[in-house]
Each structure stands twice: as C-alpha cells, then as structure tokens.
Amino acid sequence: MSKIHVTTKVNGDDVEFLADPRESLLDCLRDKLDLTGAKEGCGTGDCGACSVSLDGTLVCSCLVLGVEAQGKTIETVEGMAQDGDLHPLQRKFIEHAALQCGFCTPGILVAAKNLLERNPDPTETEIRYWLAGNLCRCTGYDKIVRAVQDAAAEMRGAA
Amino acid sequence: MPKDELKTSFKWIGTRPDRPDGLDKVTGRARYGADFSLPNMLHAAVVRSPHAHARIKKIDASKALALDGVKAVVTRADLPTGLSGEDLNLQDNTLAGDVALYDGHAVAAVAATSALLAKDAAKLIEVEYEVLPHVIDVDDAFRADAPVIRPGLADHSVPKGAPGNVTRYIEFGHGDVAAGFAEADLVREETYKTEATHQGYIEPHACVGQMGADGKGEMWVCTQGQWYVRRMCAAVLGTEASQLRVTPSEIGGGFGGKTTIFMEPLALALSRKAGGRPVKLVMSRSEVLRATGPTASASMDVKIGMKKDGRITAGTVSFRMQGGAFPGMSPIGEALPCAFACYDMPNVHHEAYEVLANRPKAAAYRAPGSPMAAFAVESLVDEMSRELGLDPIDVRLTNGAKEGTKSSYGPKFNQIGLVETLEAAKAHPNYAAPLGPNQGRGVASGFWFNHGGETSVSVAIGEDGTVQVSVGTPDIGGSRASIALMTAETFGIDYDDVRVNVVETGALGVNEPTHGSRATHSNGKAMYEAAGQAIRELCKRAAADWGIDAEAVEWADGAAQPAGPNAGKFPPMSLREIAGKMGSTGGPISGHHEITMGGVGASFGTHVVDVEVDPETGRTTILRYLVVQDAGRAIHPAYVEGQYQGGAAQGIGWALNESYIYGKDGRLQNTVFLDYRIPVASDLPMIDTVIVEVPNPGHPYGVRGVGETGITPPLPAIASAVAAATGVRLRELPMSPPKVLAAIKARG
Ligand code: FES
Ligand code: FES
Numbered sequence: 001m002s003k004i005h006v007t008t009k010v011n012g013d014d015v016e017f018l019a020d021p022r023e024s025l026l027d028c029l030r031d032k033l034d035l036t037g038a039k040e041g042c043g044t045g046d047c048g049a050c051s052v053s054l055d056g057t058l059v060c061s062c063l064v065l066g067v068e069a070q071g072k073t074i075e076t077v078e079g080m081a082q083d084g085d086l087h088p089l090q091r092k093f094i095e096h097a098a099l100q101c102g103f104c105t106p107g108i109l110v111a112a113k114n115l116l117e118r119n120p121d122p123t124e125t126e127i128r129y130w131l132a133g134n135l136c137r138c139t140g141y142d143k144i145v146r147a148v149q150d151a152a153a154e155m156r157g158a159a
Numbered sequence: 160m161p162k163d164e165l166k167t168s169f170k171w172i173g174t175r176p177d178r179p180d181g182l183d184k185v186t187g188r189a190r191y192g193a194d195f196s197l198p199n200m201l202h203a204a205v206v207r208s209p210h211a212h213a214r215i216k217k218i219d220a221s222k223a224l225a226l227d228g229v230k231a232v233v234t235r236a237d238l239p240t241g242l243s244g245e246d247l248n249l250q251d252n253t254l255a256g257d258v259a260l261y262d263g264h265a266v267a268a269v270a271a272t273s274a275l276l277a278k279d280a281a282k283l284i285e286v287e288y289e290v291l292p293h294v295i296d297v298d299d300a301f302r303a304d305a306p307v308i309r310p311g312l313a314d315h316s317v318p319k320g321a322p323g324n325v326t327r328y329i330e331f332g333h334g335d336v337a338a339g340f341a342e343a344d345l346v347r348e349e350t351y352k353t354e355a356t357h358q359g360y361i362e363p364h365a366c367v368g369q370m371g372a373d374g375k376g377e378m379w380v381c382t383q384g385q386w387y388v389r390r391m392c393a394a395v396l397g398t399e400a401s402q403l404r405v406t407p408s409e410i411g412g413g414f415g416g417k418t419t420i421f422m423e424p425l426a427l428a429l430s431r432k433a434g435g436r437p438v439k440l441v442m443s444r445s446e447v448l449r450a451t452g453p454t455a456s457a458s459m460d461v462k463i464g465m466k467k468d469g470r471i472t473a474g475t476v477s478f479r480m481q482g483g484a485f486p487g488m489s490p491i492g493e494a495l496p497c498a499f500a501c502y503d504m505p506n507v508h509h510e511a512y513e514v515l516a517n518r519p520k521a522a523a524y525r526a527p528g529s530p531m532a533a534f535a536v537e538s539l540v541d542e543m544s545r546e547l548g549l550d551p552i553d554v555r556l557t558n559g560a561k562e563g564t565k566s567s568y569g570p571k572f573n574q575i576g577l578v579e580t581l582e583a584a585k586a587h588p589n590y591a592a593p594l595g596p597n598q599g600r601g602v603a604s605g606f607w608f609n610h611g612g613e614t615s616v617s618v619a620i621g622e623d624g625t626v627q628v629s630v631g632t633p634d635i636g637g638s639r640a641s642i643a644l645m646t647a648e649t650f651g652i653d654y655d656d657v658r659v660n661v662v663e664t665g666a667l668g669v670n671e672p673t674h675g676s677r678a679t680h681s682n683g684k685a686m687y688e689a690a691g692q693a694i695r696e697l698c699k700r701a702a703a704d705w706g707i708d709a710e711a712v713e714w715a716d717g718a719a720q721p722a723g724p725n726a727g728k729f730p731p732m733s734l735r736e737i738a739g740k741m742g743s744t745g746g747p748i749s750g751h752h753e754i755t756m757g758g759v760g761a762s763f764g765t766h767v768v769d770v771e772v773d774p775e776t777g778r779t780t781i782l783r784y785l786v787v788q789d790a791g792r793a794i795h796p797a798y799v800e801g802q803y804q805g806g807a808a809q810g811i812g813w814a815l816n817e818s819y820i821y822g823k824d825g826r827l828q829n830t831v832f833l834d835y836r837i838p839v840a841s842d843l844p845m846i847d848t849v850i851v852e853v854p855n856p857g858h859p860y861g862v863r864g865v866g867e868t869g870i871t872p873p874l875p876a877i878a879s880a881v882a883a884a885t886g887v888r889l890r891e892l893p894m895s896p897p898k899v900l901a902a903i904k905a906r907g
Contacts, residue, residue, distance in 0.1 A: 020275055031274075036194040037187020039411070041361040042444040046832035049361055077187035086185065094181035097797035100636035100805060102184030103191060103362045103411025128840040135832060137359045137412050138636060139801055140808030141840040 008069040010035065011079025019066035025059075026050045028066035029076065037077040037106045041135065048134030051107035052076045058114040060133075077106035080113065088151040089113055098147035100138035108134045112148045120156050124149065171647045172860060175797045176654050178640040180409070189409045192365030192381030197437040200367065201230055203429050204277035205422060205440070206267040206284045207450065208259030211293035211517040211825025212308060215259055215286060218267055223280040228272040231432035232284065233425060239397035246394040248485045252520045253395050253424050259288070260308070260484035261517045262826040263449025265422065270429040270438045293517040293825040297456045297481045298352075300324045300514040308515055312486045317512075326486040327513035329495055331568070332475075334506030339473025343464025347543055350460050351535040352891040353874070354818035357453040358524050359809070359837045362411020363444060364451060368426030369437040374398040376427050378405045383413040383633055384672020388420055389664050395424040396431075403427075406663035407633045414809070415523030416452040418672045445830035453819060454524035455482040455489045456516075459535040461498075465543050469554035473506035474499050474567075476535065480528075481514045482521030489513040489521060493608075494528030496568030497871075498536050500606035501577055501763065502558045504567045517825055523674060525806060526607040526867035530813065530874050534892065537603040537875030542888060551602040551879070552585045555765070559604075576789025576853035577604060577763035583849045584765040589785045597771050598782065599883025604765045605871025609864040610675025611756025615668035616685035618646070618693050619749040622742070624735030626650055626690075628659045630682045631670025636805070636866070637798035638678040644794050645683045645860055649690040651717030652734055668753050676864030679794055680855075681756040687859045692750035700744045701732040758857025762864060764788030766807065766872035770880040777900030779815055779881055785847045791855035791863030799865050804846040806869020812838045813870070814877040818893050 003018040010033060017032040024043075029035045029052070041047035043062045050061040053075040080087040089112050092098070099105045108131060115122060115130045122130065127148050128141070136144060183189040208215075220232040235254045242250050255264045267284050271277040292306035299305055300322075307323035316328045340346050362381055370376030376398070382388050385405040393400040410417060426440040442451070458479045464472040476498045482488030491511035499507055544554045559578050565571055581604065584590060594600060617629040628646050632638060639659040647654040671677070698712040701719030705712075711726035712719050718731035741748050769783040786803040793799040816836050820828045829835045854861025874892060882888040887902040 022275060027274075030194075031196075035187075036190070039191065039362065040193065040441075041363070041411075042832045044444065044831045044833065047361055047444075077185075081186060086182075090185040093185050094177045097175070097178070097637070097795075097801055099181070099184055100798070100801050101360070101362070101410060101412040102180070102189055103360075105184050106187045109185060124845075125841075128843075132839040132841040135361055135837060135839060137361050137414070137809070137837060138805045140804035140838075140846050141843055142804045142846045143797070143801060145840065145845070 004067045006067055006070050008072050008074060010074045011076060021065065021067055023066045024062050025064040025066050025069050026061040029061060035076055035078055039103055039106060048111060049104055049107040051110045051134065053110060053114055058111055077109055080109060087113065088154050089148065092147040092151040096143045096147035096150065098139065098143040104134060104136040108136065108144060116152050116155060120152060122152060169648055171644045171654055172792065172794050173796060174644065175795060178637050179643060179659065180634065180639060191362055191411050192408045193441045195367045195379040195408060196439065197367055200437045200439055201270040201272060201433055202274040202277045203268055203270045203426060203438050203440040204281040205265050205425065205446065206281050206286065208255065208262065208264040208266055210259060210288055210290050211262050211295065212291040213259045213288035214291060215255060215257060215266060216289055217287040219285040220267065222283040223269055226276065226280050228276050229269060229280045230436065231270045231429045232267060233428045233432060234267045237428055237432065238395065242394065245487065248487065248520065249391050249420060250395045252485060261519050263446065263519060265450065268425040268429055270433050294324065295516055295518060295821045295825055297458045297479050297514060297516065300481055300516040301479050301512065308484060308517060321512065324514040325512050326515055327491065329491055330510040332508035336473045336475055336506045336508045339506030340464040343472045344467045345543055345547060346462065346464045347539060348460065348462040349539055349890060350458065351538060353457045353531045353534055354892060355453045355456040355518065356813045356817040357448055357835065358414040358416035360412030360414060360416060363442040363447045364421055365441040366423050366426050367437050367439045368423065368430050369435065370427040370431040371435040372431065374402050376403045378403065378423065378427065379408055380405060380423055381408045381410045381417060383410065383417040383635065383674055385664050386631065386669045387418060387672050388423055391420045392424045392427055396427060404663055404665045407661060410633045410635055413635055414525045415527060415674060418674045419522050421451045444832060448830045448835055449827050450519050452522045452524065453519060454527065455480045455521050457531040459531065461535045461539045463539050463543060465547065467547060469544065469547065469549045469557045471502055471504065471558045474504055475508040478511035479514055480511060481516040481518065483518045484515050485520045486515065490528030494532040497529035497606050498532040499567035501555065501560055501604045502567060503560050503564045507567050525809060525870040529605065529607055529871045530810060533603060533605050533871045534874035534878065538878050538890065541875065541879040552581050555604055556581050572761060574853055574856055575761050575763060576851050579851045579853055580763055580765040580787040580789055583851055584767050584785065584787045587767065587785055587849060589767050589783050589847060592769065592783060594769060597774055597884055598769060599880045600767065600769050601876040601878065601880030601883060602765065602767050603872040603876035603879065604763060605868050607676065607762045607867040607871065609680065609759045609762050610677045611681050611759050612671035612675060612677055613669050614681040614685045614756050615670050615753045616682055616689050617667060617749060617751045618686060618689045619747065620693060620738045620741065622738055624733065624738040625656045625658065626652065628657065628686055629662045629666055630659060631662060631667045632673040632678040632682060633661050635673055636802060637795060638673065640798060641679040641794040642682050642686060646686055646690065649687055650734060651715065676762065676866035680858060680862045680864045683860055683862050684756055684758065684858055685752040685754050688752035689750035693748055696748045697734060697737050700737050700741065703744065704732065705729045760791050760855025760857055760863035762789060762868040764868045764872060766876045768876045768880050770877060770884055772881055772884045772899060774903060777896035777903060779894060779899060781811060781844055784844060786869055787849040787851060788865065788868055789851040789853050789863065790865050791858065792852055792861035793850045794860065794862060796850060799850055800848045802865045803848045803869045807846050807873055808838050808843060810870045810873025811843065811877065814874045814892060814894060816893050816895060
C-alpha cells in the first residue's frame with residue numbers, strides 16, 4: 001500500500017513522516033518519530049495510555065490515524081517540561097508517589113494538563129471523571145487525584 | 160535476629176524521598192518493553208486458535224511466506240520434542256501441539272519487515288481445525304460426565320474415581336472436626352464461587368529477541384524476572400540458559416502475570432530462523448486477555464462451627480479450582496493454607512481438587528489463591544457473626560492468630576500483626592461513621608505468606624564515595640527507592656548517593672522474580688550482607704592507613720572510626736575519603752551476597768468498606784474504604800500505602816465487575832478493556848490506609864513485604880457490605896448490578 005507524506009508539529013518542532021493509511025497516530029509517534037512516551041495499553045480507546053493533545057483537544061492517539069495529523073499541532077508527554085523545568089504536574093506526581101509502574105503516567109499527565117487548562121480548580125469528582133478514561137492498575141488513583149489537586153493549587157497560586 | 164536487636168530509630172528508613180526513577184517516568188523517557196528497537200529488526204505476529212478446543216489438522220504458511228518481506232514462520236514443528244513437566248507446559252502454551260487447548264492458543268508465528276506486514280501475513284496462514292468438545296466452567300469440568308479434555312494427566316495425588324478432568328488433589332488438617340462441629344452452637348455450610356480475573360497490567364507483553372544459529376541470544380523484555388525468562392525460553396527452545404542474555408525493561412505492571420513466559424520464545428525462534436535478525440513481538444490487549452494470565456476460577460464449599468460468643472470450634476473447606484488447560488497451574492496449594500490462616504483453628508480440615516478447563520494457562524495474580532479462599536471463609540464468618548448478633552471485628556479478635564498460634568496449615572506463627580490490624584481498624588473513625596439508607600459496612604481480614612527466595616546482590620563503591628547496588632528484581636512499584644533507602648541507612652550515607660540498578664542476567668547470579676512480595680525484603684537482606692562485606696573492607700583500608708588492627712576500626716555515621724580509646728586517636732575517615740584512594744590502597748571495594756532468603760514474615764491485613772447499593776439498578780458504590788495492614792517495617796511509607804491502595808482497587812474490581820465471560824462456543828467474549836472493565840478513577844473514593852508495624856524478626860530492618868495481602872480482604876468485605884446494605888448475600892462474584900438487582904428482587 002502506498003504511503004502518505006505527513007507534515008505536522010510535535011512539541012513545537014516541525015516533523016514529517018510517511019504513514020501507511022492504516023497506521024494510528026500513536027504508531028507514527030512511536031515508530032516513526034521515536035517519541036515513545038505515549039504508550040499503547042489497548043489500541044481501542046479504552047485505557048488512555050496513548051493520550052496526546054491534538055490542536056488542544058485531548059485524544060487517544062490510538063484512535064487517530066497518522067495521516068490525520070497533517071498540518072496539526074501535537075503535544076505529548078515529552079513536551080511537558082519547559083526549558084528543563086518540570087511541569088508542576090510532573091513534579092507533584094513524583095512528590096506524591098502518584099505512580100508505581102509508571103506506564104499510565106504519560107497519558108494521565110497529558111490528560112490532567114488538559115483538564116487544568118480548562119478548569120484550574122477542579123473538584124475531586126471532576127478530576128475523577130476527567131481521568132475516567134485513563135486506566136491505572138497500580139495505584140487505586142488516590143495519590144494521582146491528590147497530585148492533580150496539589151498541582152492545580154500550586155498553579156493557581158502562581159498565576 | 161532477636162526482637163530486641165532490631166533497630167528502631169533510623170535516618171532514612173521511614174522517610175518519603177522522591178523515587179530514583181521518577182524523573183524518567185514523568186517525562187516519557189523510561190523505556191518499557193515495546194519501547195526497544197534494534198537495527199535491522201523484524202516484527203512478529205501470532206496466529207491464534209479461534210476455538211476453545213480443536214485438533215490442528217494442517218497448517219499451511221505458503222501464502223504468507225510468498226509475501227515480499229515475510230522472513231520466517233514458526234510452528235510447533237520448529238520446537239524440540241521430549242520435554243516434560245512444567246517445561247512441557249510452557250512449550251505447549253507457547254505453541255499448540257496437535258491440539259489447540261483454548262480460544263487464543265498460539266498456533267503459529269510469523270516475522271516480517273513491518274508490523275503491518277506481519278499482521279497481514281498472519282491472516283494468510285491457513286490452519287485446518289477439527290473442533291472438539293470443550294468445557295469452561297469449573298463446576299462443569301468437575302462433573303463425572305464432562306468431556307475429558309486431556310486424559311492421563313492426573314498425578315498420583317488424585318483419588319480413585321475422581322472426575323476425569325481432575326489433575327491434582329490436596330488434603331490436610333489437624334484436630335477433630337467432627338468433635339469441633341458437635342461442640343458448636345451454630346454450624347453453617349455454604350458454597351461460594353469466583354470467576355477468573357486478569358491481572359490487568361496496562362502494559363501488554365512485549366519483547367525484542369535475537370538468536371543466532373549457534374543458540375546464543377539476547378532478549379529485551381518486560382518481565383518480573385529475567386532469569387525465569389532465560390531458563391524458560393532455553394527450556395522451550397532446547398538451548399542453553401547461559402547462552403541467552405536477558406535484559407528487563409521498565410515494567411508496566413505485572414501483579415504475578417509477568418513471572419512466566421507466554422510469547423517470548425517465539426521472538427527467539429523466529430529470529431533464529433530469520434538468520435539472526437532481531438524480532439520484536441508486542442501483544443495486543445485482546446491477546447493479553449485471551450492468552451496470558453489470568454487467575455483461576457473457583458467453586459468452594461465451606462463449613463464452620465461457632466459458639467454463641469463467636470469462638471470458632473471447627474472449619475472445613477473443599478475447593479475446586481481450574482487454572483486453564485495445563486496441570487499444576489491452579490493455586491490450590493496456596494488457597495488452602497490461606498483459607499483459615501487468620502484464625503486459631505483447634506479443628507480444621509482442607510481439601511481441594513484441581514480441574515482442567517479449556518482456558519488459558521493461569522499465572523500468578525497477587526496472593527494467588529488467597530482472595531478466593533478469603534471470599535469463601537470470610538464471607539461465612541461474617542454471615543455467622545451477623546446471625547449471632549456479634550461484631551465482626553470482635554469475632555476476629557476472639558479467634559485471631561497471634562504469636563505462638565499453631566497456624567491452620569501447621570507451623571507456629573512467630574511475631575505477626577493480625578490482632579494489631581483488627582484493633583487499628585476498630586479504632587479508626589471509618590468504623591464509626593454513620594450509615595444512611597441502602598448503605599452497609601463490611602469487614603474482612605486477609606493473609607499472605609510472603610516469600611524470600613533466591614537472591615543475588617552486589618554493591619560497589621564508586622571513586623567518589625557513592626554506592627551502586629545491582630539487583631536482579633525488576634522494579635514494579637518503587638523497590639529501587641526502598642532498596643536505596645536501606646542502603647543509605649546501612650552505609651550511613653545520603654539517599655541521593657546511592658544508585659540502585661536492575662541488571663541483566665549476565666551481571667549477577669540467579670535471582671527469582673519480583674514476586675511473593677519479596678523485592679524489598681530479600682534484596683534488603685542481601686544488600687545488608689553485601690554492604691557489611693564492603694564496610695569490613697573499608698574499615699581495613701582505614702586501619703592500614705592508620706597503622707592499626709582492622710579489628711580496632713568500626714563503621715559509624717558513614718565513616719571508619721577508631722573503636723574505643725585503645726585504638727588510638729584518629730579523625731573519622733569518611734567513605735568518600737577511603738573511596739577516593741582505593742585504587743592505590745588495594746583496588747576496588749565491593750560486596751556481594753547470595754542467599755536463598757528465609758526469614759519470611761507473614762502478612763495480615765484488615766479492611767473496612769462502606770457501600771451504597773442502588774435498589775433500582777443494583778449498582779454498588781464504594782463510599783469509604785480503609786486498608787489496615789502490617790508492613791513489618793515501612794521502608795518508604797508512600798509506596799507501602801500505594802501497594803495497599805492498589806491491592807484494594809484490584810480487589811474491588813474483582814468483587815464488583817471483573818470476570819472472564821465465555822460464550823457457549825467457549826470463546827472469550829470480553830477481550831477489550833471496554834468489556835473487561837477494571838475500576839476507573841470515578842468508580843473509587845480515596846482509599847484510607849493505616850500502616851501497622853510489627854517488625855519481622857527475620858529481617859535486618861524488620862521488613863515483611865507488602866505487595867499482596869491487600870487484594871485479599873476486598874472480595875468478602877464488599878460482599879458483606881452489600882449484604883448489610885440490601886439484606887441479600889451474594890455468594891458468587893462478581894457482584895455486578897444485574898446480579899445484585901436480581902438478588903434484591905428475589906428477596907422481595
Ligand atoms: S492505547 Fe489508546 S486508549 Fe489505550
Ligand atoms: S502506575 Fe502502573 S498503571 Fe498506573
């Protein structure tokens with residue numbers, strides 16, 4: 001099958017790749033751009049480990065075709081730290097022990113960042129429902145929710 | 160170590176520093192199984208049986224091999240013959256022989272230049288099947304008229320006349336159960352049933368394997384145990400273990416499911432056939448659910464006799480468990496001793512049958528066997544406590560096992576913390592929180608043995624005075640942090656001056672996997688001994704420098720010090736100082752220790768849960784959840800709490816939602832996370848934890864291990880809470896909304 005040339009912007013960098021029309025954006029990020037931060041936990045849109053932001057919208061990159069990224073702006077976990085400084089969510093996840101195996105962490109960080117951009121002061125329930133599409137099998141979510149709450153508080157304080 | 164020799168005040172142990180791998184894991188840099196790639200690498204796909212039980216009449220790969228870019232196909236004919244025991248099980252599971260034994264059983268594998276091409280090629284491999292009768296349910300498999308799926312596999316333990324799918328039988332006990340029941344004021348007997356669940360780690364199995372015609376190979380793989388992968392792959396392929404070098408990746412969860420192999424030998428076999436090109440093999444989620452893990456399903460009879468005051472006079476259990484189509488895989492040997500472990504049982508009898516069914520080869524899942532056994536026994540204890548009008552914690556305190564109790568499975572317990580967990584649960588505000596309509600509270604305790612096992616650890620002093628520790632146990636939930644804390648404590652140096660590495664099979668002697676809650680426990684002990692060896696050498700170097708006897712030097716506060724006034728007056732010589740000149744004072748300084756770790760400290764916990772059941776829909780909401788568990792010593796309390804919370808969440812999923820659902824055709828119907836629904840963030844409340852510390856006398860820092868017990872109490876605790884909320888007792892898991900609703904309706 002012939003491949004399609006795609007140009008897109010990932011974490012601020014212009015990139016291009018050749019995609020088979022059947023390949024997901026997740027496959028293209030991981031296999032063609034070597035951005036292995038986003039993970040495949042299911043490939044069916046159920047686990048959120050592949051979460052990225054596509055033109056500001058939170059998506060499961062396993063449900064987006066690579067060719068759909070043409071001309072779009074993508075942000076992944078690799079782009080969260082700015083100039084060597086961790087995003088407050090990243091710091092708070094470490095501080096609160098909000099990860100055990102860490103496999104869900106990239107997706108949850110991207111999803112939580114997207115939440116805080118819309119709602120800087122979410123309630124516990126709002127956090128839980130926003131993250132309901134991000135499965136974590138290790139933590140029971142308690143420390144994840146606390147880390148998001150704490151990061152949100154810090155970011156509000158800094159604003 | 161006697162109790163009074165255990166240290167109780169620490170500089171590092173019990174603190175909560177950042178984990179050493181935290182930065183890699185929040186930035187996406189940490190490399191998991193599927194994140195590895197090699198130059199010139201091929202990609203593989205697996206052909207799997209669509210039938211629960213079928214004879215394989217023919218495999219024709221010619222169309223696949225005719226595709227450009229397809230480099231190799233392997234079938235069972237490519238594997239050696241003559242294996243036996245568990246090696247044969249592993250080989251039979253890697254690739255079906257004459258018969259496919261479950262839906263999803265691997266039949267062939269193909270390697271090609273891209274993942275898409277490999278998938279296309281797999282579809283072109285034609286397999287001709289003759290469908291055979293199958294059996295799925297554990298009780299169906301136990302029937303005398305069930306199709307016998309693998310005749311001739313029963314071992315010597317199986318009593319004559321047992322049904323044809325029975326492969327193993329265990330029986331033990333003590334006391335006189337008949338006399339015990341005769342003494343009781345209340346005797347109850349019930350049957351409980353649990354369905355299989357999957358470990359549900361979010362990272363699917365993934366590996367890159369490379370092997371040449373000479374049988375030398377390498378593998379990068381997500382696993383709980385690289386030496387197990389090495390030994391098992393070598394056995395399945397008929398190669399030598401030491402010729403295979405296995406490097407573990409970061410691991411995205413395991414919970415026991417990654418202590419064995421499933422598809423790893425296929426990558427190596429394909430590589431060997433494709434001229435030694437590396438082959439990457441990554442499972443899809445549905446492959447994970449269909450063909451790896453899961454845990455056993457169980458059908459369990461329990462009988463208990465109780466006095467009016469709650470004292471248990473006798474108990475018996477008779478379990479039937481299936482662990483798939485492979486003998487030896489059901490956890491009957493663990494479930495039975497766990498069943499009554501929380502109780503001082505004067506009279507007790509256990510028996511269990513393992514039966515085969517057309518399901519995937521079961522793997523360990525967090526305290527294997529214990530959650531099912533607890534569901535049965537703890538549920539009945541609760542039913543009887545209620546019937547007698549007794550507080551469920553008081554009944555457990557009346558009968559609770561403590562130091563000196565002869566355990567239900569024989570040996571005497573040394574210091575254990577069950578009673579302490581019960582007392583802490585009773586005193587916790589959750590236990591007194593008011594309940595509204597349709598709400599109920601449940602309590603249950605749980606047990607796991609914990610495990611030590613084969614352990615090999617090295618410590619090496621760096622020229623700058625930092626310390627590197629090499630361990631063989633993949634870090635699933637923060638074990639590098641806990642080992643670094645114990646190392647800092649032992650040497651008297653800063654936590655940040657320690658680096659703990661999980662190393663490949665070429666770097667240490669054999670290590671068992673991260674299983675049995677052993678990583679912090681066993682590595683802590685081996686590190687302690689290895690550090691002691693290094694410290695003796697450090698003292699020797701200082702002594703030589705000072706011109707005094709090595710025995711006149713002791714190690715304190717991270718430095719060599721003259722031991723007492725007779726040793727002479729010298730300022731302390733720090734680790735950094737000695738390390739800086741070690742090249743000219745005798746060479747590198749390191750320590751090493753190998754042990755088959757004993758000193759295991761049993762683990763007990765008690766959970767309290769409040770639920771609300773919607774009478775319209777049967778949906779159960781967890782309102783409050785409390786985990787109290789004895790850690791022995793919590794090295795890094797945040798990760799101890801994490802184990803408690805994670806175990807509870809898995810138990811909640813098992814109790815309420817998760818189960819393997821099969822069609823009449825014997826095919827698994829819920830093969831994606833949408834249908835195999837594990838708890839999501841909005842399903843759960845915060846999970847409260849209390850860490851009890853009754854130090855384990857068998858460990859230098861009192862560690863017991865904390866990984867497993869937490870999944871055990873949720874099953875019965877939630878069943879009891881649902882019973883309290885609704886007045887109906889569910890004796891079969893999961894307590895899904897339709898089942899609860901039907902039970903409520905039947906109650907009227
Ligand atoms: S991998 Fe995309 S949602 Fe699971
Ligand atoms: S930390 Fe392991 S899945 Fe979330």
